[in-house]
Amino acid sequence: MKLLNQSIKYLSVSIFLIVTVWSAIFYVNMLDEIHDSIDDGLDNYKLLIIKRTEDDEQIFEQKDFEEGNFTIHEISEEEALGMRDYFTDTLLYMENEDDLEPVRMLTSAFKHKDSYYQLTVFNSTVEEDDLIEDLFYSIIWLYLILVVSIILINNVVLQRLWKPFYALLNDLKSFRIDKESPLPKINSDTKEFKELEEALNSLIIHARETYSNQKKFTENASHELQTPLAIISTKLELMLEKESLHPENVENVGQILQTIQRLTRLNKSLLLLTKIENKQFADNKSVHFNQLVNQSVEDLEDFASFRNVEIAVQKTADLYQNMDESLASILISNLLRNSIFHNVEGGKVQVKIKENSFLVRNSGKGKALDNSKIFDRFQKETTNNSSTGLGLAIVHAICRLYGFEVKYSYDGEHCFEVKMGKGF
Known part of the structure; x- marks a missing residue:
């Protein structure tokens, strides 16, 4: 995998995790804020009803939810003193609706004159639920658009950032040490790329010097070794042609000549192998x-x-x-x-x-x-x-x-x- 793609992959995964956590926290906070807003409304509604009981005794006849959004029931002092305000989410059947609707309900207790009453008020959360649902899908779409946008933007940015590197890489692919081509250059002000260019050019210069020295050595060795070997072989052949040479010496000279010939072949093969490895054949x-x-x-x-x-x-x-x-x-x-x-x-x-x-x-x-x-x-x-x-x-x-x-x-x-x- 390309370095650019790896960078985008890790960046995308990081963004994915960050945005996921952020979206979850944002959704939970918004949901809590909506519930707080509903609860504050129920608290205000409760206080208004309790205040009305001081002027209107008819309110105590509200025993069910058919005529309003609250009910009042008389309870004992013990129950009232042990009761704390609490909120619940439930479903109620509404007269103007065919189905059960979600509501948020507040149950509380209060004292009127010498009696104690339980007050239950509710508020429909249909609109709030729709708002939460719309908010949820809005977050999902925002999340997707944000992730895709960040990935695309970073892809473009990273491509521009790594462009000098890939240009240098292409130059190196076509670079040949045996050719007098100019040293690769990086068109970038990035410090790391400049350091890479300097290190690479230093390495190329050193490699060219080494290659040149090795090439000269190969050429010199080819000439300096072949000539004395040829002279030795010639002189040994002339010695073999002399009739005055003792038979034992003839055999020894023949063995030396064979060794010299083998050394000549070995020298030629090694020089050829060196030239091949140095890529000195370009025709x-x-x-x-x-x-x-x-x-x-x-x-x-x-x-x-x-x-x-x-x-x-x-x-x-x-x-x-x-x-x-x-x-x-x-x-x-x-x-x-x-x-x-x-x-x-x-x-x-x-x-x-x-x-x-x-x-x-x-x-x-x-x-x-x-x-x-x-x-x-x-x-x-x-x-x-x-x-x-x-x-x-x-x-x-x-x-x-x-x-x-x-x-x-x-x-x-x-x-x-x-x-x-x-x-x-």
Whole structure:
């Protein structure tokens, strides 16, 4: 989830809880105020009736609610003295209405001359109930409008606030350390964004310097190591051609020469791997893998014949991919060479080209390889010194550079499949 959406989510939940509590408290307070207003009216009405009893004895004949909103009943002194004013909510049948209506009732006691009376007065709360209902729905609508408005407003505000951050993020996605592109900038006066820009630019400058130094080292190492190795190999070959060399020395020189040749191959592979990981191959174009497979099979035909291995190519589609052609050739060549080298006498290698992938299948030892280590550097399934242990590591590095997927499986035969583009 995006940081913006997370901010809005937490803010929305907080607003939801706050507004919910506020709405409940507001509703309860308003309900209490309405009841207080009704109760005050009943108190005033009670006092008016008690005052009328001093001038009008007919009021004491009001025994039910048919002729008014109050009743008076004579009670004992003991009952009157133990009675306190209290309010109740109930339902009464009104003459002008067909149904029972809600009312709020006040029951009290008073003394007139030497007698004690119970006075019950009521007031219809139909309008108040309607008011409370309208108030309730008004609060609900206000609540919904308020929450939605706050969320929308905050969404707009937060989007504007985080806009420089997402602009910087897009710049970083397109940023390439090997290109002389300008440093990313944040168009904002926010202190944290400015600090982020400074820290990021400092990191980029340091990374560029490191990349430049590493690139120079790779180029220098390629030249400085290959030249002396070539000179040593040449001189050793000249020594082998001399007839005066003792047989034991010939054998020793031959072993040294093989070691030098292996060191040369290892140096080339390590330099290639470093260049791939540093993304120093940028000459991308549409590569026709069918042609490259044919070329690699032709180049390795003598090697396959020497090891008595048969190569078969099956093409079900034309496979094109935008990448560096030299790396595409190395990718195919390493997989084919690996399948031939680790095969058995009289074995087979099958190459199958599909629309969005190709696979190399070969016979070999009757057990699966360790899938967790097979693409590691210097991981070898053989003790043969002619292998550098970097072939599959280079394959994996090339696939990772272009976003391909390389997978190994074993079903009686060893199979390496490289999936590209829409084939994922």
